[in-house]
Amino acid sequence: MNPTIHDVARQANVSISTVSRVVNQPLAVRKEKRDRVLQAIEQLGYEPNPFASGLRDRATKTIAAMIPDITNPFYAELFRGIEDIAREQKNNVIICNTDQDEARFLEYMSYFKKKKIDGLIFVSAAVTDAHHATFAELQVPVVLAATDGERFGLPYVKVNDYAAASDAASFLIKNGHRSIGVISGPADDPIAGIPRLAGFRDALAAYGLPHGANAVAYGTYDFDSGYEAMRKLYGTMPELTAVFAASDAMALGAMAFLQRRGMEVPRQISIIGFDNISLSRMVTPALTTVAQPVYEIGKQAAAMLFRRIGNPQDEAQSLVLGHEIVVRDTVWNRN
Amino acid sequence: MNPTIHDVARQANVSISTVSRVVNQPLAVRKEKRDRVLQAIEQLGYEPNPFASGLRDRATKTIAAMIPDITNPFYAELFRGIEDIAREQKNNVIICNTDQDEARFLEYMSYFKKKKIDGLIFVSAAVTDAHHATFAELQVPVVLAATDGERFGLPYVKVNDYAAASDAASFLIKNGHRSIGVISGPADDPIAGIPRLAGFRDALAAYGLPHGANAVAYGTYDFDSGYEAMRKLYGTMPELTAVFAASDAMALGAMAFLQRRGMEVPRQISIIGFDNISLSRMVTPALTTVAQPVYEIGKQAAAMLFRRIGNPQDEAQSLVLGHEIVVRDTVWNRN
């Protein structure tokens, strides 16, 4: 049996209210008594029972993280950032794999309406009207990670996808490539689809390079779709010397396609990915890619959430973190 | 504000105890009233407040999963199995990344002693005396996943590592290999180190094949250590035609070393891994490996845990799940 507030009170020879005050508003208690209480707490190893507090205040010391799939290394690492901050704050984080499934999402949300949570971090998927409405019902702070919230005024932490994709294009161009294909995310994905494609294309255009429809294939960020997209792309644009993929997994898929067709990467075709997942350095040749500070995104999102939980009127300032190109072995210098 | 038991009672015109009974022991209530109550529950969307129940019964509807690192795809998938069962049981699972760090482990455990959990799943790491002692203090059921508990009488769900490694050896031998190297886990790891090495060596011995110290290098299951181990192994045993690695990540490391040295896999050197992580099909050539039913291990471990939580005297029957060899492209048939 854990010690309760009563045990501490008895030990310190004060009332339970005093103990409670020492814990919650230490300044309101005369120093002398406060020290006595503190000492008793220390001795007994007292910690407030979260159920009792929860029952009274409905604060749960629990946040939820909604993630497409923890099995995906990108999300796993982002989650680590969240978890590390939550642990610092002595909070639990309960993890929700949505599998991008609407029903699953709703199931979790209705669950949260009963069994309260203090806040929510929504990772990576585009926010729809339906999502937004559900968030509002929840009545707790919501922070977005690796996705955009401008449209709904939701605070977010992410990278500038447009600029990052644009940098990828410049990098390829600087390495002497002129015929460049793109494996994009879904054409209607406002997060990692549209902006990355636009950023990349605009950069090509700025250099006066072709960037027509035949230079783009679409995938769904995973390995298999990258493999398939590469097949299509190669069909419509056999002269290409480089490919930009909007995710590392797709880049790996593209690479697998090419290698299995007997083509040499990067000598014949160069590839640059996006994300810098841990696998990207494990393949041969190691993948050159645009790195997002994934772990940091998770950390900052969590920090922002706790700031808002502590102070609900805090007008959270969204964060755009920097990206960088990690140069490994899949881009050939043609100059 | 969510409806409480009182609201339901009023609506159904019964006392709160009747409502409580309907929820907890439906058989003890006359059918007529029961139906009325059920209807009221339905109408109001009543769900018991978990804090109130928690406060009374100290049941938290929360289990913990101790995992070396959720960023590792193997653990991530195992965790998915755990989570899926937990959700079925309307439990939360809080995830603890130990990073194999003792201090971190203890921090979590002491945290759990305060803020109770209903049960614990300990994944993958070898159980030490210290661990075991700490488990005992916790006073809640503990189940082991992907690790052994015989020594302490702890129930576990795992694969037969010895037999699986032995099968890997047979597979290589059947494909005509005679000079075979091993990249083992740590020599003192009783879980995935010792048994996999022993199983593999014993199989070689059974075929009258050499299996001396020069045919083994040791790693720590990760990519880099596999890379390094392959370098050593190749130094001591340049005649080898095949390598067994005790983890896929090490197999990938080994493969990277060979490929970067200009060697062809599998034509010159074959590789077989262990785990069947998702990456193994993404590399080229795709990795042949011994598959563990990871997701299933997580599921079964969780199911076992909930069985024991429900019935503490349940003498949990440990489970040994089957393995299989997933044949892809890294083993050359020399016959």
Place this chain on the structure above:
DNA sequence: TTGTAGGCGTTATCAC
């Protein structure tokens, strides 16, 4: 079979 009442540990409100 059903209802009443007490207590789980905390915090906040009110007196003092």
Place this chain on the structure above:
DNA sequence: GTGATAACGCCTACAA
């Protein structure tokens, strides 16, 4: 500045 006390919502003796 401090202490008693009333909730918070649930469950379960115990009484009826």
